[in-house]
Amino acid sequence: xxxxxxxxxxxxxxxxxxxxxxxxxxxxxxxxxxxxxxxxxxxxxxxxxxxxxxxxxxxxxxxxxxxxxxxxxxxxxxxxxxxxxxxxxxxxxxxxxxxxxxxxxxxxxxxxxxxxxxxxxxxxxxxxxxxxxxxxxxxxxxxxxxxxxxxxxxxxxxxxxxxxxxxxxxxxxxxxxxxxxxxxxxxxxxxxxxxxxxxxxxxxxxxxxxxxxxxxxxxxxxxxxxxxxxxxxxxxxxxxxxxxxxxxxxxxxxxxxxxxxxxxxxxxxxxxxxxxxxxxxxxxxxxxxxxxxxxxxxxxxxxxxxxxxxxxxxxxxxxxxxxxxxxxxxxxxxxxxxxxxxxxxxxxxxxxxxxxxxx
Amino acid sequence: xxxxxxxxxxxxxxxxxxxxxxxxxxxxxxxxxxxxxxxxxxxxxxxxxxxxxxxxxxxxxxxxxxxxxxxxxxxxxxxxxxxxxxxxxxxxxxxxxxxxxxxxxxxxxxxxxxxxxxxxxxxxxxxxxxxxxxxxxxxxxxxxxxxxxxxxxxxxxxxxxxxxxxxxxxxxxxxxxxxxxxxxxxxxxxxxxxxxxxxxxxxxxxxxxxxxxxxxxxxxxxxxxxxxxxxxxxxxxxxxxxxxxxxxxxxxxxxxxxxxxxxxxxxxxxxxxxxxxxxxxxxxxxxxxxxxxxxxxxxxxxxxxxxxxxxxxxxxxxxxxxxxxxxxxxxxxxxxxxxxxxxxxxxxxxxxxxxxxxxxxxxxxxxxxxxxxxxxxxxxxxxxxxxxxxxxxxxxxxxxxxxxxx
Numbered sequence: 001x002x003x004x005x006x007x008x009x010x011x012x013x014x015x016x017x018x019x020x021x022x023x024x025x026x027x028x029x030x031x032x033x034x035x036x037x038x039x040x041x042x043x044x045x046x047x048x049x050x051x052x053x054x055x056x057x058x059x060x061x062x063x064x065x066x067x068x069x070x071x072x073x074x075x076x077x078x079x080x081x082x083x084x085x086x087x088x089x090x091x092x093x094x095x096x097x098x099x100x101x102x103x104x105x106x107x108x109x110x111x112x113x114x115x116x117x118x119x120x121x122x123x124x125x126x127x128x129x130x131x132x133x134x135x136x137x138x139x140x141x142x143x144x145x146x147x148x149x150x151x152x153x154x155x156x157x158x159x160x161x162x163x164x165x166x167x168x169x170x171x172x173x174x175x176x177x178x179x180x181x182x183x184x185x186x187x188x189x190x191x192x193x194x195x196x197x198x199x200x201x202x203x204x205x206x207x208x209x210x211x212x213x214x215x216x217x218x219x220x221x222x223x224x225x226x227x228x229x230x231x232x233x234x235x236x237x238x239x240x241x242x243x244x245x246x247x248x249x250x251x252x253x254x255x256x257x258x259x260x261x262x263x264x265x266x267x268x269x270x271x272x273x274x275x276x277x278x279x280x281x282x283x284x285x286x287x288x289x290x291x292x293x294x295x296x297x298x299x300x301x302x303x304x305x306x307x308x309x310x311x312x313x314x315x316x317x318x319x320x321x322x323x324x325x326x327x328x329x330x331x332x333x334x335x336x337x338x339x340x341x342x343x344x345x346x347x348x349x350x351x352x353x354x355x356x357x358x359x
Numbered sequence: 360x361x362x363x364x365x366x367x368x369x370x371x372x373x374x375x376x377x378x379x380x381x382x383x384x385x386x387x388x389x390x391x392x393x394x395x396x397x398x399x400x401x402x403x404x405x406x407x408x409x410x411x412x413x414x415x416x417x418x419x420x421x422x423x424x425x426x427x428x429x430x431x432x433x434x435x436x437x438x439x440x441x442x443x444x445x446x447x448x449x450x451x452x453x454x455x456x457x458x459x460x461x462x463x464x465x466x467x468x469x470x471x472x473x474x475x476x477x478x479x480x481x482x483x484x485x486x487x488x489x490x491x492x493x494x495x496x497x498x499x500x501x502x503x504x505x506x507x508x509x510x511x512x513x514x515x516x517x518x519x520x521x522x523x524x525x526x527x528x529x530x531x532x533x534x535x536x537x538x539x540x541x542x543x544x545x546x547x548x549x550x551x552x553x554x555x556x557x558x559x560x561x562x563x564x565x566x567x568x569x570x571x572x573x574x575x576x577x578x579x580x581x582x583x584x585x586x587x588x589x590x591x592x593x594x595x596x597x598x599x600x601x602x603x604x605x606x607x608x609x610x611x612x613x614x615x616x617x618x619x620x621x622x623x624x625x626x627x628x629x630x631x632x633x634x635x636x637x638x639x640x641x642x643x644x645x646x647x648x649x650x651x652x653x654x655x656x657x658x659x660x661x662x663x664x665x666x667x668x669x670x671x672x673x674x675x676x677x678x679x680x681x682x683x684x685x686x687x688x689x690x691x692x693x694x695x696x697x698x699x700x701x702x703x704x705x706x707x708x709x710x711x712x713x714x715x716x717x718x719x720x721x722x723x724x725x726x727x728x729x730x731x732x733x734x735x736x737x738x739x740x741x742x743x744x745x746x747x748x749x750x751x752x753x754x755x756x757x758x759x760x761x762x763x764x765x
Contacts, residue, residue, distance in 0.1 A: 016542060032531055065471055073460070085480055087522070133445070133447060137411050140402075174667055180666065248414075253411055255409035289409065290372040344670060
């Protein structure tokens with residue numbers, strides 16, 4: 001190993017140019033158009049006439065050395081050692097020779113990595129850490145993603161949906177995965193107010209910080225056993241867990257009351273309609289590891305109903321906007337409840353303020 | 360007891376099915392690494408009990424940095440001693456997530472020597488996540504990484520690792536060089552990335568076109584989204600080829616145009632470019648025939664965030680168009696003004712978007728020295744509660760508020 005006498009800091013990430021395929025270096029900024037040759041296979045054509053082929057495969061976001069080294073092996077065998085990853089945790093091999101597409105696809109399939117995720121498919125689910133590595137998670141992330149993608153795998157390897165469908169999962173409201181603009185979002189939620197641990201709170205937390213962390217003013221100072229602490233006005237708590245983030249003595253995690261909510265109709269792209277937030281479809285589904293069948297069914301049902309009813313190019317949100325929310329709840333069979341009506345900051349923006357009603 | 364710890368009947372269920380299994384990944388790592396074995400055991404316990412077994416936070420890091428490492432400790436260390444400390448290192452990815460097999464192998468070798476052998480490729484913000492190691496391994500891992508040319512990414516109240524779409528490396532729609540700009544910004548603000556100077560996190564995301572493949576408008580405090588000013592480049596012969604090949608130009612293209620700015624008479628597509636909002640639909644459907652114009656640049660938008668604390672926000676327009684070759688200098692000047700104001704007036708854990716909600720966009724524009732333009736709004740205000748400035752009212756003898764039109 002090289003001598004490491006010199007301690008380097010603040011060097012920043014390596015320059016990406018050293019990792020670019022020669023065809024990309026040559027045609028950088030000079031691409032003319034692209035075609036999708038098959039699900040998961042792209043061909044980009046440059047002004048020079050050069051063609052670059054991309055093979056896209058899904059893999060778990062959580063991977064071990066063996067799989068990373070396998071991808072390196074495959075890249076050396078088929079794509080001159082060049083590969084990249086997408087913003088949705090897919091791996092992409094960059095090929096100069098189209099002869100390599102099929103053997104690469106076969107090796108990926110044999111190793112258990114499906115090829116797809118392009119155009120009107122369900123691409124890989126972006127997600128958070130869950131019980132694998134997070135203290136505030138209301139659920140696991142990787143396990144639900146695995147179970148949902150097992151069910152929807154064919155939608156990854158085919159392009160048969162009316163439009164793109166993007167699913168994301170965040171294991172609590174902190175939303176490290178920023179799921180709030182997804183066609184379908186799976187969001188872990190808490191439903192119990194924090195249980196104040198008075199004995200540790202005085203040692204670990206600054207009381208004014210804890211009080212000011214609450215967006216609804218539900219936390220106030222209190223004297224407990226003659227010592228300064230805080231109390232929670234439970235009716236005012238909406239279980240955001242921001243107090244827990246600033247103070248470990250305010251845990252909300254609760255095996256029986258934590259679970260999942262499902263949100264629909266968000267998008268990020270500006271294509272056709274403007275980007276928008278996902279809206280609540282199902283307020284609560286209990287945690288049911290290891291395979292969360294109720295969550296899987298709920299997501300699969302929404303995908304099925306969308307696939308059968310949406311028009312070409314419509315994203316989930318575009319489709320719902322056309323048919324209206326009452327019809328969405330009717331078609332999916334999801335019960336509409338008081339929890340679907342917003343009561344936070346900008347609540348009025350989602351109230352129906354016209355007589356435009358479909359009967 | 361060790362045997363009990365190794366049995367994972369619940370997680371074993373997640374080895375089944377067609378989608379690649381993270382449980383197989385952890386098990387494979389566990390063959391040679393006790394940390395991975397205990398991670399599996401603790402995760403099985405979480406699956407049994409339906410609750411996380413990680414303790415709240417913990418301040419650890421490498422010398423001289425205030426971020427880049429997420430401290431994590433097990434709350435059942437007696438059962439799973441090898442994950443008693445299980446800290447995550449965020450490693451700043453190269454722009455566009457491009458790698459060679461050679462450099463991936465070297466990263467693997469480093470992590471095999473010092474950590475669990477588990478990764479996220481990649482974390483939500485885009486970093487390579489080295490998932491789990493002990494405190495005493497942080498500094499040696501960091502040293503080896505920097506000698507390979509990699510540095511840590513951001514965590515806490517810092518500039519988080521900026522991310523970029525594939526851009527001009529492999530996309531004909533990229534209206535500026537997203538990867539280069541991302542790389543430049545990341546290198547310019549290394550101090551802000553490694554040593555928390557802000558009220559809360561600050562994210563840059565660089566998308567080359569309005570399709571926004573890095574979700575910039577939903578997730579970045581400063582969203583830089585490529586667009587163009589002049590006419591869509593149009594190849595009429597290629598449009599005719601699409602039509603001949605069966606694409607219904609009227610139904611699949613014109614009817615979906617949000618401003619109905621295009622007409623198809625069966626032979627020629629006529630686009631009223633003045634009405635076009637650059638949504639990308641027609642270009643997405645006809646990539647061989649239509650392309651963004653030649654006068655390229657980006658829209659700069661500000662303030663997106665997830666719900667914590669006052670509710671989720673999408674970014675809103677701050678500068679409607681910056682030419683591609685002026686982006687770097689414009690952004691540097693802009694963020695110095697934004698960070699000054701936010702640093703002075705932002706509350707603890709208040710993202711810049713929430714600060715703007717609190718003080719008002721007009722006040723924010725005054726503070727950073729930008730003039731208001733109508734592209735910033737979807738509509739003018741519909742309430743009459745206008746905070747007229749005293750000096751404007753006094754100067755407005757002509758009734759028009761002349762001073763307000765500065």
